[in-house]
Amino acid sequence: MRTIAIMNQKGGVGKTTSSVNLSAGLARAGHKVCLIDLDPQAHSSLHLGIEVSGGMNCVYSVFAGEQRLSQVKQLVNSHLWVVPASLDLAATELELVDAQGRELVLRQAIATLAKEQQFDFVILDCPPSLGVLTINALTAADEVIIPLQPHFFALQGLSKLLETTALIKRRLNRALQVSGIILCLYETGTRLAADVTDDLNNFLTGSDPQAPWSKARVFAARIRRNIKLAEAPSFGQSIFEYAPNSAGASDYGRLVEEVVALGQKATVTATPAVSVAEVAPVIAMPSADLGISQNAA
Ligand SMILES: Nc1ncnc2c1ncn2[C@@H]1O[C@H](COP(=O)(O)OP(=O)(O)OP(=O)(O)O)[C@@H](O)[C@H]1O
Ligand SMILES: [Mg+2]
Known part of the structure; x- marks a missing residue:
């Protein structure tokens, strides 16, 4: 099972569009996928036609310790399950502030889920912040994929984001790897997009x-700006159902192939166990001391 966090603290860069269409594309290719919506805006859930009100039967109740992921997941398509979010999830950031082991809640919940049902992929759609929900995602994930809109300011936000992954890797999750950057809302033929791509490649x-x-x-799969990708959520469908012949479906189809190929190349390394002694000092620190700021732009 590969657990992949789709993360960028910057808003509107294509996290949800990528989470939903990557999940749907993997499921279409026959992989069993569980998409967990970690954003109180619940955009991934709505994109796939699921609306939950209140805190029950959604990921909020998992963080509250009231339900397990297996009890709240919903089958939306062959091989594709979604753990929905609702606005109540916004309270989780505050409720977990002083909780022991607050960074580990999702990791433990996913470990329990994996014992109950076998998935090939768990995809985590993160909110646009570096708060406790995103830290839970990074602590639970094996991999991070960063959607990024290629413009000048995107690179500034990227260094903060990468610093955070390094910190989580050191303190909480030694197996964590950033597997790649997806260029979203890509304007083909523009000088800026090409320059930003070169800068990113040089940096990496x-x-x-x-x-x-x-x-x-x-x-290599660049996700071009394509109106069908923006229309699909209002029909509660992924791009593969809404517009299977669009540029959006073709771009996400190529991304799915690349993501699958990465797993075939990777050597299987088990996540080393993290000792309580190691984690306790991190848990005791408020987020600010970790150098992680909420809603950093
Ligand atoms: N390649 C694309 N072409 C056209 N529109 C796109 C594309 N990718 C995303 N969009 C649209 O851009 C908006 C932002 O995308 P999305 O919701 O995926 O970003 P996000 O990073 O999840 O945002 P947030 O930070 O609010 O969670 C949405 O309206 C989406 O439909
Ligand atoms: Mg989103």
Whole structure:
């Protein structure tokens, strides 16, 4: 099972569009996928036609310790399950602030889920912040995929994001790797998009071999700006159902192939167990001391 966090603290860069269409594309290819919506905006859930009100039967009640992931997941398509979110999830950030082991809740919930049902992929759609929900995702994940809109300011936010993955890798999740960057809302033929892509490739090539992003690549599948991708959520469908012949379906189809191929190349490394002694000092620290700011732009 590969657990992949789709993360970028910047808003509107294509996290949800990528989470939903990557999950749907993997499921279409016959992989069993569980998409967990970690954003109180519940955009992934709505994109796939699921609306939950209140805190029960959604990921909020898992964080509250009231239900297990297996009890709240819903089958939306052959091989594709969704654990929905609702606005109540916004309260989780506050409720977990002083809780013991607050960074580990999702990791433990996913471990329990894996014992109950076998999945090939668990995809985590993160909110646009570096708060406790995103930290839970990074602590639970084996891999991080970063959707990024290629423009100048995107690179500034990226260094903060990568610092956070390095910190989580050091303190909470030694197996964490950034597997790649997806260029979303890509404007083909523009100079800026090409320059940003070159800068990213140069940065990744020269990175420290110990860094969690040392094996990351810019995915060859560029997700072009395509109106069908923006229309699909209002029909509660992935791009593969809504517009199977669109540029969006073709771009996400190629991304699915690349993501699957990465798993075939990777050597299987079990996540080393994290000792309580190691984790306790991190848990005791408020987020600010970790150098992680809420809603960093
Ligand atoms: N390739 C694309 N072409 C056209 N529209 C797109 C594309 N990718 C995403 N969009 C649209 O851009 C908006 C933002 O995308 P999305 O919701 O995936 O970003 P996000 O990073 O999840 O946002 P948030 O930070 O709010 O969670 C949405 O309206 C979406 O439909
Ligand atoms: Mg989103």
